[in-house]
Amino acid sequence: xxxxxxxxxxxxxxSGQSVTVPGRPAAFARxxxxxxxxxxxxxxxxxxxxxxxxxxxxxxxxxxxLSADLLDGEGTVEHDTYFRPLRIPFEPDDENDLTVTCHAxxxxxxxxxxxxxxxxxxSVPGIWWGAxxxxxxxxxxDRIDVSPVVSNDGVQLELRTTVLTDGPIDDHITYSIxxxxxxxxxxxxxxxxxxxxxxxxTVVEHTVDVHDPELWWPRGLxxxxxxxxxxxxxxxxYSCTTGICDIEFDDGRLVANGEPMSIRGLNxxxxxxxxxxxxxxxxxxxxxxHGHVPSEEFYERCSAAGLLVWQDLPLTGxxxxxxxxxxxxxxxxxxxxxxxxxxxxxxxxxxxxxAFGDGLGTGTLxxxxxxxxxxxxxxxxxxxxxxxxxxxxxxxxxxVVGGAGVGSEIGxxxxxxxxxxxxxxxxLLSRYPASVVAEFGAxxxxxxxxxxxxxxxxADKHDRHVDGGVEGSQQYQSQLLRRLVEHLRCERRGAIPxxxxxxxxxxxxxxxxxxGEEKTAVETVRQGFEPVQAFLSTPGEMESTVTVINxxxxxxxGTLHWETDTAGGSAELTVGAxxxxxxxxxxxxxxxxxxxxxxxxxxxxxxxxxxxxxWP
Numbered sequence: 001x002x003x004x005x006x007x008x009x010x011x012x013x014x015s016g017q018s019v020t021v022p023g024r025p026a027a028f029a030r031x032x033x034x035x036x037x038x039x040x041x042x043x044x045x046x047x048x049x050x051x052x053x054x055x056x057x058x059x060x061x062x063x064x065x066l067s068a069d070l071l072d073g074e075g076t077v078e079h080d081t082y083f084r085p086l087r088i089p090f091e092p093d094d095e096n097d098l099t100v101t102c103h104a105x106x107x108x109x110x111x112x113x114x115x116x117x118x119x120x121x122x123s124v125p126g127i128w129w130g131a132x133x134x135x136x137x138x139x140x141x142d143r144i145d146v147s148p149v150v151s152n153d154g155v156q157l158e159l160r161t162t163v164l165t166d167g168p169i170d171d172h173i174t175y176s177i178x179x180x181x182x183x184x185x186x187x188x189x190x191x192x193x194x195x196x197x198x199x200x201x202t203v204v205e206h207t208v209d210v211h212d213p214e215l216w217w218p219r220g221l222x223x224x225x226x227x228x229x230x231x232x233x234x235x236x237x238y239s240c241t242t243g244i245c246d247i248e249f250d251d252g253r254l255v256a257n258g259e260p261m262s263i264r265g266l267n268x269x270x271x272x273x274x275x276x277x278x279x280x281x282x283x284x285x286x287x288x289x290h291g292h293v294p295s296e297e298f299y300e301r302c303s304a305a306g307l308l309v310w311q312d313l314p315l316t317g318x319x320x321x322x323x324x325x326x327x328x329x330x331x332x333x334x335x336x337x338x339x340x341x342x343x344x345x346x347x348x349x350x351x352x353x354x355a356f357g358d359g360l361g362t363g364t365l366x367x368x369x370x371x372x373x374x375x376x377x378x379x380x381x382x383x384x385x386x387x388x389x390x391x392x393x394x395x396x397x398x399x400v401v402g403g404a405g406v407g408s409e410i411g412x413x414x415x416x417x418x419x420x421x422x423x424x425x426x427x428l429l430s431r432y433p434a435s436v437v438a439e440f441g442a443x444x445x446x447x448x449x450x451x452x453x454x455x456x457x458x459a460d461k462h463d464r465h466v467d468g469g470v471e472g473s474q475q476y477q478s479q480l481l482r483r484l485v486e487h488l489r490c491e492r493r494g495a496i497p498x499x500x501x502x503x504x505x506x507x508x509x510x511x512x513x514x515x516g517e518e519k520t521a522v523e524t525v526r527q528g529f530e531p532v533q534a535f536l537s538t539p540g541e542m543e544s545t546v547t548v549i550n551x552x553x554x555x556x557x558g559t560l561h562w563e564t565d566t567a568g569g570s571a572e573l574t575v576g577a578x579x580x581x582x583x584x585x586x587x588x589x590x591x592x593x594x595x596x597x598x599x600x601x602x603x604x605x606x607x608x609x610x611x612x613x614x615w616p
Contacts, residue, residue: 111314243341450506558601
């Protein structure tokens, strides 16, 4: 399709070099501007009128110059939402030159790729996801933005259809919808008008009713039914896949199609599709795309696997931002990703206050400093709230994910890492309530040879908490995550540790290393996120009840056994669907250091063991 791509960073490399597109050429790490150049022959078939250039993952502020005539009659085409594909219809010449100039973000919407959380080579301005050319006869459907809406009146697909024409038209688009992959099922069909007086791009809005819908369910709650939508205009046909899932938020839990579900999630920092399998292996039912927007391929895999996505805008860290730019990004996110049933939650601004960036210890003075800094964390939520109104309104959305004192319903809390100890989580949530803790955790080494500054790893905080190299740091991370995960699950608060995988070799906040190797904490998260599990309610006290969690849609009856160094006991119990049971009395007093809980129930057995001598 394309001849060889060449790239140059004008400030440093005027001669250019051969590069692979899509990609992030490491040679241009830290470059503010990278120009990508190629040429191509006329790609049209004999019956086609135009070609359409599609560029995906244009990071971050981009200008595209094409030697051919553009259908819209524009010159240079500019683009600043990297997760929204740029589509340029044009009339090709026999030979065509293409220049794509990608700038590092100049505003606040570069997300984590504009921070030191990821290595410079992962943030190279460029064409990250794809570059393709199609050819079409006119008129044609260029793309459709789909938003499934569930209401008391039923289920509808709200469509925003882009049509390309070579002159005035007055016609109809025929929409059909049927279950994806099921060619025997009868579909539904509706028509919508399209009328324009001029050549170029026209956007029309239509609504398609879905009768007797087959719902898409998160994994563990049901099947992942999806639909194929087709649109036909003359000889042109366009198709895409969507799914119908009604998501609401209720006091720390999601409600999917009327069924409550606890949030067991992990923050992901890349759009590597292998991380979907890793999250599922950890018994997560959700991933949070922290401060970045993954590719459509990532969303397609999540939708097929039944894994929900909590989607941030690429807006993170302290500082003011342009509200108009935030609204533009929110609308682009809505249009591009609302068709995916995996999209569950959205949020606008991540960690807007860095009150504890330099860390605090555990002493009395540090506790006073913590409260003072939290008190000073007076963040004006107004701009973020305005942006949040433009996020998908058929999904729960939150203006802010923030730390203590910010006043957000969604917390970013790091006891035992940025301040205090892991056991401070109870007091922290009492003083600064959050129904979901969307960030918490500790860093850990993955390689004994890791030295110097490592992106995504705060070595000073590591040094304050950990001795013992790789083994010691991984053990500390594991113990801290266990304390917090168990407390949050017993309290029925959403739990989303930070993070699934390191962004750089050697160390990071991930429970997996950058190359996907498991750290000690993987098994901790896997066990803590078991859909059915038994926990000591208060393992740090002299006596504790047991809390049994049931995150499945089926009630069950079973027998709970507990055994310590000195005694044992049992209880018969019944736990409702998506419910919990608290009971029993386990003596944790003198002479007790080991406790084992064993729950046998209708569908199996789970075990949870405690070494209280090292309980954080």
